[in-house]
């Protein structure tokens with residue numbers, strides 16, 4: 001589905017500047033609009049829904065494994081039938097392309113859990 005999910009996660013350095021809304025706007029085209037929003041031009045927020053707690057737990061674990069593989073980590077909140085995600089690049093205290101790549105990868109993983117599918 002999303003070409004962004006096929007892109008590599010770029011290593012970011014503290015010299016990188018956070019993306020402006022003009023710079024990140026096009027990346028949103030590759031993310032689920034029913035899931036993701038940008039908050040204060042600073043971070044991405046997602047609300048994923050699941051059949052039950054176990055699906056939410058297993059999704060959370062998969063996201064954790066992805067984060068370890070890419071060495072880029074979201075904040076995760078797990079509840080019955082729900083997972084909240086906050087994704088930004090701490091090193092630059094803002095948004096980097098890698099945050100959008102990670103979000104697209106999460107959407108791809110979610111395809112296997114989406115109760116609406």
Ligand SMILES: C[C@H](O)[C@H](O)[C@H]1CNC2=NC(N)=NC(=O)C2=N1
Pocket residue numbers: 071072073074087088089090091092
């Ligand atoms: C030491 C530092 O935490 C590491 O370089 C990585 C780990 N995972 C990370 N994850 C996120 N979201 N932002 C970072 O800046 C980041 N840095």
